Amino acid sequence: AQKVTQAQTEISVVEKEDVTLDCVYETRDTTYYLFWYKQPPSGELVFLIRRNSFDEQNEISGRYSWNFQKSTSSFNFTITASQVVDSAVYFCALSGTGANSKLTFGKGITLSVRP
Amino acid sequence: DTEVTQTPKHLVMGMTNKKSLKCEQHMGHRAMYWYKQKAKKPPELMFVYSYEKLSINESVPSRFSPECPNSSLLNLHLHALQPEDSALYLCASSQDWLGYGYTFGSGTRLTVV
Numbered sequence: 001a002q003k004v005t006q007a008q009t010e011i012s013v014v015e016k017e018d019v020t021l022d023c024v025y026e027t028r029d030t031t032y033y034l035f036w037y038k039q040p041p042s043g044e045l046v047f048l049i050r051r052n053s054f055d056e057q058n059e060i061s062g063r064y065s066w067n068f069q070k071s072t073s074s075f076n077f078t079i080t081a082s083q084v085v086d087s088a089v090y091f092c093a094l095s096g097t098g099a100n101s102k103l104t105f106g107k108g109i110t111l112s113v114r115p
Numbered sequence: 116d117t118e119v120t121q122t123p124k125h126l127v128m129g130m131t132n133k134k135s136l137k138c139e140q141h142m143g144h145r146a147m148y149w150y151k152q153k154a155k156k157p158p159e160l161m162f163v164y165s166y167e168k169l170s171i172n173e174s175v176p177s178r179f180s181p182e183c184p185n186s187s188l189l190n191l192h193l194h195a196l197q198p199e200d201s202a203l204y205l206c207a208s209s210q211d212w213l214g215y216g217y218t219f220g221s222g223t224r225l226t227v228v
Contacts, residue, residue, distance in 0.1 A: 035217065043203055044221035045158070091157055095217070101146065101209070102171060103217065105157035 002027045004094050006106035013082050014114050021077045021109050023092030029053075034068065034075045035093040035103065045091070051075065082113045118142075121206050121220035129228055130196060136223045138189040138206030144218075147189040149181060150205040152222070158205055164189060196227045 003026040013019045025034065036048040049059065051068050059066045063080045079086055089110050093103045119140045128134045138147065146165045150158035163171035164183040178200075180192040189206055203224050209217040 037219075042221075043224065045205065045219040047218065050217065102148070102160045102163060103158070103207075108155075108157055 002029075002032075002094050002096065002104040004092050004104055004106035006092055006109050008109045009107070010110045010112070012112045012114065015084060016081050017113075018078060018080050019082050019111065019113075021079075021090050021092075021111070023075045023077065023106060025073050025075065025092070025094045027094060027096065029096040031097050033095045035091075035095070036066070036075075036077050037091045037093060038088045039091065039108070040088040048077075079111075082111075084113050084115055087111060087113045119206055119208055119218050119220035121204075121223050123223060124221065125224050125226075127226045127228060128193065128196065130198070132196075133192070133194045135193065136191040136204055136206075136225075138191075138208075138220055139187055140208045140218070141187055142208065142210075142218070143186075144208035144210050145186060146209045146211060147183065148207040148209075149189070149191055150207060150219075152203040152205055154202075162191075193225075196225075198227050201226045 038046040089108045092106045149161040152158040162181045182190040206220040
């Protein structure tokens, strides 16, 4: 069975602070995919990143960066110099392949960035 | 076109009504999905279609009936819903079973009265 744990439920920061959102996953698959999605108050799920299990390189995209560590089954997401527009619910998700390609989501982290 | 389009964006229906949600993508994706999301919860998978065939039904009540008329279109037919079925219904598609290009639509916010 696949499982994604986002232990943080709500985080509140002041604008320009850095913030890290944690994600820990469990899977028996050797090939799997990890995702982060952002869901702003308007409701749509916005794709942020997809990482496959064979690619442990960290990734940076503007103010966003991701740290994937298979040894600890973690895929953490850092926002540098946060902005009010970053306020949203962030979901980490896991999919396998074949019949396991459905996405298993964590419970989500509500991030509030105050001006 | 890199979008999944869902219509309508909002829907209010009575418990005796029949309505349909529509999802369309023109990315050539061969897997399409319906998810249900209640407030403050993560999305939950309802159905998966792969190559226009239903491959996963997550024990969804029969008052929800999916249909995939062609590779670009996915419908969710609703009949005799309950107020607890009120939720955001999200459609997604991916290139294939490997989950490449997993893309969500913006959802239909359904209210059952």
